[in-house]
Amino acid sequence: FQFDHIDRLDIIENKIDMHEIILAERCGEIIGYLKLEYIWSKLPYISLIILKPEFRGRGIGTLMLNYLIEFLQLNGYETLLSSSQVNEAEPQMWHRKKGFVECGIINGINEDGVGEVFFKLNLVI
Template sequence: MEAENQEIILAKDDEDLIGYLRLEYLWSKYPYIGLIMVHPDYRGKGLGKRLLKYVEEHLKSKGLKTIYSSSQVNEADPQEWHRKMGFKECGIINGINEGKIGEVFFVKEL
C-alpha cells in the first residue's frame, strides 16, 4: 500500500491494482472515505480492513480523531461493512442520490 498525495491509497498485488481508498476532507477539515473499492477476487479477505487501518494510522499521526464515511440507504452490504469496522451511524440525508435515494453517514473514533 502506498499513499499518493495523501488522498488515494492503493493496494497492489505485484504490479496489479487490487483495491483503493479515496480519502477526502469535508469542508477541508473532516476526513471522509469518498470511495473504497476492492477487486472482486480479493473481497472477503481483509483487504478493505487493511486499507482502512492504513488510513486510520495516517490520520492519527496527523492528530485527527475521527473519520467519516457513507453509503446509500439501499446498500445493506456496505452498511454492514461499516458497522463491522467500528463505524457508528450518525445521520441520513434523504433523497440526495439519483432516484431520490438517501445516504446514511457513519463516523468512527480513531
C-alpha cells in the same frame, strides 16, 4: 483500474502522495483503492472504497482502512467519516463491524432518489 472521476495521471499521483488515494496492489496490479476527501478542508471522509469483485471479502478493505486510520491518528485527526447508500446493507454492516456508528442520513441525494447513510469513527486512542 478506473479511478472515480479522475482522468489525469498527475492528479492521481498527487492524491496518492497526499494519502488521499490509498492503493491496494497484488503482483504489481492495482486491485482496488480507498479515496479520502476532506469536508471543510479539515474533516476526513472516505468517499469511496472499491475492490475488484474477485478480491472482496479477503480483508483488503480492512487493511486500507487500518493504514488510513494510522495515518490520520499520526496527523492529529480525531474523527473519520464515511457513508453508504441506504439500500446497501453489506457496506453498512462492514462499517459497523469496523467500529463506525451511524450519525445521519441525507435522503434522496443519489441517483434514483436513494439516500446516503453517514458513519463516524472515533480515532482518539
